[in-house]
Amino acid sequence: MIFRQIHAGPMQNFSYIIGDEKSKEAAVVDAGWEIDKLINAAKKEKLEIKKIILTHSHYDHIQKADELASKTNATVYFHEGDSDEIKKLIKNPNIQIHKLKNNDEITIGKIKIKIMHTPGHSPGAICLLAENKLITGDTLFVNAIGRTDLPGGDPLQLFSSLQKLKKLDDGIEVYPGHDYGEIPFSTIGGEKKTNPYFKCESKEQFLNLLGLF
16 A cells, blocks of 8 residues: 655645555545645656545645546545535536445555544544554544534534544554644554543543533
């Protein structure tokens, strides 16, 4: 598997490229900024962008999806819970879209990407598990979590989503949607040890840490 983490835009965003070495098919995860940078990164690996996967509906992750899809003829994938917001930014009627549900799989060549619905930051927020790499969008950061005070946010849903992620193997690598931590990626085991929000055992403890209880 070819896997690239790419800084993009003025808000410390990460976009990702997942590519199959044999078929040369690739997916871009989150297309918020600097489309040419993403296209050039794929070309450097001799990859063809076939799919665009959006982790959630906030503009800094999706505002360039329409442009990237128009340039590459890629299909745009997103969870049905964020459908209304994302479709507002898909202006080109010829772009193919695909709505996702929890536990769906997306294939890139022989690579299988599992969809984990993790609401809380937004209703349709998802994490993507590809082999031993988990792209967490704005659900889980290095030693932090996504905000729950934006429209559609829900702290109790986010707590439940984090419990789902805790069940993954400790060695799974965590790749967030923003470069907010001291390091650009972590592991599930590492976050269990150092992330105060990920360490919370109860809803009350979690809400107290957020200043909501």
